Amino acid sequence: MAKDNNPNPSKFKISPWLIYTAILLVFLFISFATGGSNLSEPAQLTSSKFNVLLEKGQIEKVIVYNKAEAEVYLNAAALKDPANKKVANDIFERPNKGPHYTLEIGNDQIFQTKLEKAVGEGKLKDFNFLQKNNWSDILISLLPIIIIIGVWIFIMRKMSGGAGGSGGQIFNIGKSKAKLFDEKTDIKTTFKDVAGLEGAKEEIQEIVEFLKNPEKYTNLGGKIPKGALLVGPPGTGKTLLAKAVAGEAQVPFFSLSGSDFVEMFVGVGASRVRDLFKQAKEKSPAIIFIDEIDAVGRARGKSNMSGGNDERENTLNQLLTEMDGFGTNSNVIVLAATNRADVLDKALMRAGRFDRQIFVDLPDIRERAEIFKVHLAPIKKVEGLDLDFLAKQTPGFSGADIANVCNEAALIAARYNKTAVDRQDFLDAVDRIIGGLEKKNKIITPDEKRAIAIHEAGHATVSWMLEHAAPLIKVTIVPRGQSLGAAWYLPEERQIVRTDQMLDEMCATMGGRAAEKVTFDRISTGALSDLEKVTRQARAMVTIYGLNEKIGNVTYYDSTGQSEYNFSKPYSEETAKVIDKEISDLIEGQYERAIKILEENKDKLNQLADILIEKEVIFKDDLETIFGKRTFDKNLEEVVS
Template sequence: MAKENNPNSNPKKFRISPWWIYGGLIVFFLILNWASGSTKLEEGGKITTSKFLPLLEKNYVDKVIIYNRSEAEIFLNKAGLADPANKKVTKDLFDNENTGPHYVIEDVGDTKSFQEKLEKAMAEGKLKDFDYKAKSDWSGILIGLLPILLIVAIWLIIMRRMSSGGGAGGGGQIFNIGKSKAKLFDEKTDVKITFKDVAGLEGAKEEVQEIVEFLKNPEKYTNLGGKIPKGALLVGPPGTGKTLLAKAVAGEAKVPFFSLSGSDFVEMFVGVGASRVRDLFKQAKEKSPAIIFIDEIDAVGRARGKNNMSGSNDERENTLNQLLTEMDGFGTNTNVIVLAATNRADVLDKALMRAGRFDRQIYVDLPDIRERKEIFEVHLAPLKKAEGLDTDFLAKQTPGFSGADIANVCNEAALIAARYDKKAVDKQDFLDAVDRIIGGLEKKNKIITPEEKRAIAIHEAGHATISWMLEHAAPLIKVTIVPRGQSLGAAWYLPEERQIVRTDQMLDEMCATMGGRAAEKVTFDRISTGALSDLEKVTKQARAMVTIYGLNEKLGNITYYDSSGQSEYNFGKPYSEDTAKVIDKEISDLIEGQYQRAIKILEENKDKLNQLADILIEKEVIFKDDLETIFGKRAFGEAVEEVFEE
């Protein structure tokens, strides 16, 4: 009953598509052209004056009508229709009796001579009547206008498509193409997210809490002479919850929330972006206090004059100029706060970043272990999970994961549990989900020869051995030689979450990374292409030590890192050719030094390396227990709990 009485539950109305109208008009004009051209006559209905005169002499013609003194229509009498020679014109196109005209003369030639012959025939009683009439060729006029009408119709369709979905009050019409595309979330109905729905991000929530207080009670601050901030920029890696945090601000403040992407301003037409910016701030001011949230603002806020391919009249720059004016120009908007999000703050224009526009930059970092636990608890709520599932355990297994990654882990775990017809999602499902996301899908059917399998096992055992022997290398959790994704084998570590990294820690990590290739060298006295990803990783680490962090004695305390991001537009390097040679040599020396160190460690433990590889070939997967059985307890006071079970 409730559904029947609901005024909004109307049945779908029949809608006429504009294409039907355009198609109907075209068919109408084609039929009109065909019908007017045929004049209800079959082939043979058009004759000349020379063929008309014999009909007139035989007394077959009833009457003649002459149009515009050039075209004549011939109507036959009963005697003429009875003649078999005129059988073709007795029926019309639809096989009905033809009431006339039966013949048409398109050009009578000499009008005076033709008239004299008609008058003579009337006088002799061979013609009943003839008459002159004016004829308006409407079909010809309409057919002449048909191409113009088609062009106008096609133009209207194209412009309608280009401006469809054109934002507030747009209705998809061409005249609303300059309207803002922002989606309005009404504070009374739409915005339901609060800070309770945002797990983790404690520091960022504290920063934006003051913005909420400004919007709820502005007099508290303005009475003391303070000004409401114009904007806040949320900066951080993808998936850390910047958009969610902005929605929570709107939900807490209970104010209208305009949400759009930076790319919504950019259009192929000059001036449209600036027009949309003006319209957006106009709408926000009318509903003030309000929040404008611009996601991925780097699409429109990139530094001006840095794009060498653009001309002086760049549409994106015009849009940015209008945005700068609206945020802090002469027409200052009151009680309108702009929130923006980006993961590329280094490329934004300096004028956009200054105080008075974006007064605050809030860094939304990857969650730590405590925050990851809170995020897991949020995403685990809708799942049917096994009893006693330890969220602390899950948080430890996902270092470096963002909020979006954790949501993906929970969803993947539920899919894996459903794949095996389980009634609840348990601990092993989450471990498999982490493996699936980090390493890729298992490829157990991949064809690998015994020789290749041995080489892969030795390579992975080399990583495991070096990481177990070195103090600062990340403790190993699990090793597998089952192919995953693009890799033939994989090793899982539980890295320590450090805030700063020292030289000896980086060198130990590099040595562990080179352990795979070093194991191949020690065992087979030859190397393979299997260490590509290891070489890529260790080269990046060595280059960072030399050119970014100033951890090289030869170069000293110097860095070539540019935090402004402007170095990507420079054609030259910030150092000389001689320095470039030194950098290359130091990077090579660092990598080769750790490679030789790994070889030395493995030669001292060659028996244990081969023993570990044999277990790996037999079981395909080994865990921390297997390493402790071969090497004994780790001698560096490791406090990592046993988190995988065989």
């Protein structure tokens, strides 16, 4: 997310430059004051020369400082006496000002008697003993303290993460670092700026309604939600969406990152959380947006071997307390973003906290075209630029990547002094961004795309053909998380699973790999999670549910969980061999079956893969146009009704 200027003027701040300048001045002053022989300083007089001047009656007055040093002022007669020119040229250059000489005196008592005698003889007009503070001495004795304070300020600034430039964090280290965006001046974002993400927008629309019109819900006794979690890969527009909610509802927006809470000092995180909620409540209705909430929200107490996470846990606990604490009518809604919902502490997800999860996925081809449209709007481009074409060139790109492409294209065009950004500039920009993404392993080559499409189409085709496989609702080749594609099934709520149902499901799971074999006659590593799933299923059939003839009606399942502590298996060596063989036979059997089904439907498999490559996501309707209606589903409906 963008780190804008901080529009919160209430904080007391000392510019770091002020501190640095002050320290510098002190050093300059010290070196100046202790620097000794400066040209404009009066010359030092020896005691004998002083006696000569005094004897001649050429001294106007003498001021003795600290009983140690005297300033000597000459009178007009002395300045006219050419003999003095030998003593120093200096006194002729500033005849009226003085002091003309300085003098180190020995014993102050003797010196005083000498001066009194001269005054008595009319040879000296006046003298005076004074006490003077020697600033340079004081400063030198304070120097170590000044240096220590300076170093301390420097360290504090570093530790409170003052990279953002604003100083003075020592004074508000326990204050929240949230940036406040005012709804009237700073937030221009609305849902119009968020392209695609239809589902997410629809879900979050409700929160906008709550913020705009809370009474409508509370009057009916309903509770306003306190938080929602935006889950999705980086750069997919989570921050943008949260900001758009604030823009739509016209409420202030507090934005910060989870890591902003974390500090090395005990108690700072918790105190920042408190401060944040206090500020938000003062401005309510308001939205708090916490990016990367996993920095504080990781599950507590799991890997607590080091015990070093106490501070983070305190922070998390404070966050939970605050979310529980504010009443239903405080109208502060917390939106948090993460790309790892799985690592979050389950307590965060409990009712009344982040009980809503909104998925913000990578855009498919149609959504990418829409995102291009948003980001091309402010760019001077040639007529008739084909958005769909650009969308096609950018598989696997996030919204942020696309924003990057548009910006990069404008820069490239500017380099060639063009008046409008053209298609080639965009292609060059895409190439450049891909270069960056390739390093992050995020990019999919056309070959890979085809392989993924065939794989997913394989799952879809096999499950469509099998009576007991769960009905398919959506297939996509937009990568999400670790997997490169996904087929979504509507899981039936079965309490008892029969052997034929399990076998059909295993067959559908093997459909991906089987399709690769049938189409390319080679298999890939892309089916790891399929293999894992099918192996787990087969093992369960054989060793847990007693569904295998060779093993028979035995289960090696231990519901007490005791066996986890046993190192030995609950069956003999021979049985283990049989089990392994049976599992492998089961899986191979279903693999062969999937291959057979796909051989028979090869044209449809390819047709489906082509549509997938084209659209990246297909739904049940598309499958029906290829395969025709699934007859089993009718049976299913009959059974249900």
